[in-house]
Amino acid sequence: MKFLKFTLYIFLPIFLFNSCRDYVEVEPVGNNRILKYTSDYRGLANNYTEISASGGIYLLADADVEFPTSYESKVSNIWGNSYSWKERIYDPSQADSDWNSLYKAIYYSNVIINGVMSSQNGTEAQKKEIYAEAFVHRAFAYLQLVNTYGPQFDPTSANSEKAVPLLLKPELFSSLERSTVGQVYDQIISDLKDALANNIQDNPEFNVLPSKRAVYALLARTYLYMGSYQLSLDNAKKTLAMQNTLNDLKTFASGYSYPVLIENPEVIFSKTLLPSYNGAPLSTELLNSFESNDLRYNYYTIPGTNFFPSYAGRGFGIAAYSYTNGVNVGVSVPEMYLISAECYARLGQTQLAIDNLNILRAKRYKTGTTYQLSASTKAEALNLALSERQKELIGRGFRWFDQRRLNLDPAFQKTYTRVFKTVTYTLEPNSRGYVFPINQNYIDLNPELGK
Known part of the structure; x- marks a missing residue:
């Protein structure tokens, strides 16, 4: 069992609520915090700012985007590296906001799935509603992750290439061994079907909340x-x-x-790109x-x-x-x-x-x-x-996901080229450039991510 170093770095702030006691009451137990009441879990599920952020680095790499020459010197190295399909996006001092925000949403979802049904002072219907919603949030996050950091799903293959870690429990100590593309997709479908099996609501009050039609979509x-x-x-x-x-x-x-x-x-169902990609x-x-x-x-x-x-x-x-x-994805x-x-x-x-x-x-x-x-x-x-x-x-970055899947069809395969700061870059069909690299900082802390 390996220490989930980056998880502590990313998720510990989740528990440092200063003025939120009215919304999420917590009791300290060892390294963790336990939510007690059903209303606590509803507060966590309604934390829209945290649970809706859905990455977006791929937007800069897709064919919808074109940097004017005069614009190239104004962008950050993260934007430039993504735009030019570099093998390394982040400097050693930088974190990957896409990875962090999506795994934070997964952690929230796992906390809810693990604990809401045994929470206090809530009806069975209230608990199941929150429980079902969490499966949808987790499925969405993994669909974003596997299509950003994993190879394209190929219906003609076993999809045994490594993608991203499947974290299904709210643990601060865990292995970060990456699951395969096929395993991640299996989990996405399983989560969405679990939401249906638990009678996900038909008509939530706001579109930021999951619904039955969101599951079908x-x-x-x-x-x-x-x-x-x-x-x-x-x-x-x-x-x-x-x-x-x-x-x-x-x-x-x-x-x-x-x-x-x-x-x-x-x-x-509202999910938004990180504002930094607007x-x-x-x-x-x-x-x-x-x-x-x-x-x-x-x-x-x-x-x-x-x-x-x-x-x-x-x-x-x-x-x-x-x-x-926001930019809805x-x-x-x-x-x-x-x-x-x-x-x-x-x-x-x-x-x-x-x-x-x-x-x-x-x-x-x-x-x-x-x-x-x-x-x-x-x-x-x-x-x-x-x-x-x-x-x-x-x-919105959908073009990137379409480029990936259309590459499997010879009729739609295309080689893309772009010039950035006088250097010409080329993106071949099905090349490694279509898979965003996991931040080297995270691999250094958790070597199994690089395997």
């Missing part, structure tokens, strides 16, 4: 990344049967009319892909002069319109229509694929302009679905 995303298109489609359809509202951009006076995240009817410059190719009548250009992007450091060009705009938004109604469209196309149901794209596009184009797409072949419908996905899910 996360299963749809997970199966898409696994290449299990029928299962992905089945779960996307279940999600849309429960929530299918789309914002009609034609009804907004400007981007500042866009609803804040917690009130956004499109958001099924404002990355968007690529010229992506910006040029928007048609003149597509309202998303003005609603989803904003001039680079709105960010610091500023730049010529445009960045993702939603978070700039309201500080209460949780599951949403638009994503479910896009997943449905892609899966229908892959399964040879061309018209249904196009129908789903047109449902979305009807809410994205200027009044009286043509938005309808058509396709006569499976391949054409799939290309349209993937193109629409890039525009709708702009600025």
Whole structure:
């Protein structure tokens, strides 16, 4: 049993509440703290700031981002290293905020799963509600982790390559031996099914709380990344049967009319990029892909002069319109229509694929302009679905996960090159550049991470 050195460093602050006694009452027991009442666990589960942060370093590496030459000298070494697909992202003095925030959410979830059902002064229904939610948070965090620090899931392989540690108990002493890609995905699916088995609530008060439709949506995303298109489609359809509202951009006076995240009817389950990744410059190719009548250009992007450091060009705009938004990487109604469209196309149901794209596009184009797409072949419908996905899910880093999975198909494999500070960097299909390195600091403290 190895000492979880980095866990102490990351998670000990969780227990150092100064003015939160009304929300989380703790009693010291040895090295740990034990939450006592069901209301304590609800307070922990509602700690949105801590449990919603979902990394985002991959955003800087994806093909949606393009640094202007004058911008290159203004960014941190972390941004520069990620943008150029370096083998080492962090200096010895730096921590990996993505890793830390996601494992912190996992630790919170494990504390809840381990203790809420035996907590005091709560009904069985209250306990099970919190218990079920924790499985969803943990599943989401592991889906982010395995797709950042692990190789791409390949439906034709055993997926036996090492990915990230599976920590399923709230222990401060544990091995950090990495589990395989297959094992992590098995755990994600198991957690989501456990949430359903424990009657996860249908209609939480806020979209920051997990729900049954959030579980179906996360299963749809997970199966898409696994290449299990029928299962992905089945779960996307279940999600849309429960929530299918789309914002009609034609009804907004400007981007500042866009609803804040917690009130956004499109958001099924809110999770946010770390704020440090806000404002990355968007690529010229992506910006040029928007048609003149597509309202998303003005609603989803904003001039680079709105960010610091500023730049010529445009960045993702939603978070700039309201500080209460954040950049949502949780599951949403638009994503479910896009997943449905892609899966229908892959399964040879061309018209249904196009129908789903047109449902979305009807809410994205200027009044009286043509938005309808058509396709006569499976391949054409799939290309349209993937193109629409890039525009709708702009600025969130989804492009990185799509690049990874599309690399498995020779029809979509692509070699990317970019110049950073006069040096040309190349990202080959399925190269190690698609797997973010675990911080060397953590490997030095816990050598099993490097094995």
